[in-house]
Amino acid sequence: MLDGAEVAKHKTRESCWIVVDNRVYDVTTFLHRHPGGGAVLLRQGGADATAEFSKVHPLDYVKELGEGSDLGPLDPKTTASLNTPKPIPSQEVVNTDELPHVSLCVTTGDFEAPAKRVLPHRFWTYVSGSANSGLSFKVNVDDWDRIRFRPRVLRNVGAVDMSRSVLGHKSPYPFYFTAIGTLGNIHPGAEPEAVRACVRKGVHQVISTASTKTPEETMDSYRREQSLVGDASPTRLFFQLYLPTDREKAIALIKRAKAAGYKGIWLTVDTPVLGKRTADRRLQAIEAASMGLEQDEAPIRPPGSENSFAPAFGGRPVPGQLSPHTVWEDLKWIKGAFDGPLVLKGIQCAEDAKLAMEYGCDGILLSNHGGRQLHSAPSALMTLLEIRTYCPEVMDRMEVYVDGGLKDGADVLKAICLGATAVGVGRSYIYALAAYGSRGMERCTDILAEELATAMKLLGITSLDQARPEMVNANALLNEMWRPGANQLRILSHL
Structure with a gap:
């Protein structure tokens, strides 16, 4: 066994050891290849990195660090001799007791400020960031406001039915928790904490490939929560897949998701490469400089090291984890x-739909991708209108x-009127989770549901099946929608 005092000496670029789950690992040769930047590891040099590591990865990922990295177990009697991890610049964490009571959050936007206060700066940057100058993110938010309702009056709207099915699985609501990676960065309870809220409210959830917990651990937490409510919750879990370049590895992950009990695969197709995550890149450069390191433009890293499936860390891609070679024919296998x-x-266009x-x-x-991939990408609403106009048979x-x-339950109704099946909610749930845990997510669900129910009554409908395109005025978006030339129309008709 290794002595803690000896481990503590190895905290430099020349020799960097860390402790994860009571074992010592030599990560010296990995410093310049870590997608999150070498500074992340150096701050843990000679220290117990278990807590920080587990926020991002399942603990068993250390097995893939590479041959010779595992130096052996730490002598538990010498733990006190380890270094204390160095703090991250600008990391100010507010005690959750200092936050406004969750009941004071009356819109989904009210969760953002508490989340920013409680999250370390690095994690806030991850969840709030976008690609390039942020234009794609901005258009996502703005386009919801450019659609107006056309309400009908003198209708009996005493009670409304907001239920909707996703892939044959019914939910009380036409919205779900969309895939977000590394929830351990957001809340200590990670994915199980979010699953708890979803099960209690009957909200479907899509679990990310890049989750902190393994697919099996997350599904186990789902089953535990279901058992607490007598298996009465309609919530179902689906699995979001980032396709790696190694087909055997991809198939293994897909089969793991199937065996675990996920009800469908949501294959991400807008990430042949990682978009430029500007704020993450800038933060990594600052952290590297503070540790006397230079930030590599493109960290080189062999596929499979550290995290077997996560496609990125800190705004940098993990080589081998995002396939730029995937084509339509791959859907068969x-x-x-x-x-x-x-x-x-x-x-993001009618042709691909x-x-x-x-x-x-x-x-x-x-x-x-939440405005995090292509600069100047269309909003989902713009693409929805394009499909309605040129390929309505798709719907x-x-x-x-x-x-x-999306920030308002009434906006969910706009999408439903235009033909959407359901709407994914991302950052609103993330901010609620960060500040208040599962209790915040439940509150966020109640807010969205109340806004949706009110909007339905004021629009003059009692069921989502009654929602129609003529109930909204989308001309502001239609006037800017892409229009094909004569030749492109022929191509669309023959696809």
Whole structure:
């Protein structure tokens, strides 16, 4: 066993050891290849990094650090001799007792300020950041406000039914918790904390490939929560898949999701490469400089090291974890490996929506990845209108979901009127989770549900099946929508 005093000596670029789950690892050669930057590891040099590591990765990922990295167990009697991890610059964490009571959050936007106060700066940067100058993120938010309702009056709206089905699984609401990675950065309870809230409220949830917990651990937490409510919750878990370059590795992950009990695969298709996450990049450069390191433009790292499946860390891609070679024909073996519903996440034009239909997909998620991928990408609403205009048959043969920028339950109704099946909620839930845990997510759900129910009554409908395109005025977006030339129209008609 290794002595803590000896481990504590190894805290430099020349020799950096860390402790994870009572074992000592030499990460010296990994410093310049870590996607999150070498500074992240150096701050843990000679110290117990278990707490920090587990916020981002399952603990068993250390097994993939590489041959020779595992130096052996730490002598538990010498733990006190380890270094204390160095603080991260600008990391100010506010005690949750100092936050406003959760009942004072009356809109989903009210969770943002408490979340910013409680999250370390690095994690706030991750969840709030966007690509390039932030234009794609901005259009997500703005486009919801550019659609207006056309309400009908003198209708009997004493009671409303907000229920909706996703891939055959009914929910009390037409919104779900969309895939967000590394929830351990957001709340100590990580994915199980979010699952608890979703099960209690009957909200469906899409679990990210880049989760802090393994697919099996998250599903186990789901089953525990279901047992507490007598298996009465309609909540179902779906699995979001980032496709790695190694097909065998991809198939193994897909089969793990199937065996664990996930009800569908949501394949992310808008990440052949990682978008430029500007704020994350800037923060990494600052952290590296503070530790006397230079930030590599493109950290080189062998596939499979540290995190077997997460595609990125701190705004930098993990080599081998995002495939730039995936094509439409690959959907056949992906569907075959899962043998269940397949949704394409990240559709941004009518042509690809129609191709998804032709290739037998069960659904599509119109999304620009929360504004975190392509600069100047269309909002989901703009893509939804494009599909309605040029490929309306898609909406009859597939379920169509949208996400990005939603902050009000009434906006969910706008998407439903335009033909969407359901709406994904991301940052609102994340901010609620960060500040208040599962209690905050439950409160966020109640806010969205109340706003949706009120909007339905004021619009003059009692069921989402009554929602129609003529109940909204989307001309402000339609006037800016892409329009094909004559030749492009022929191409669309023959896809």
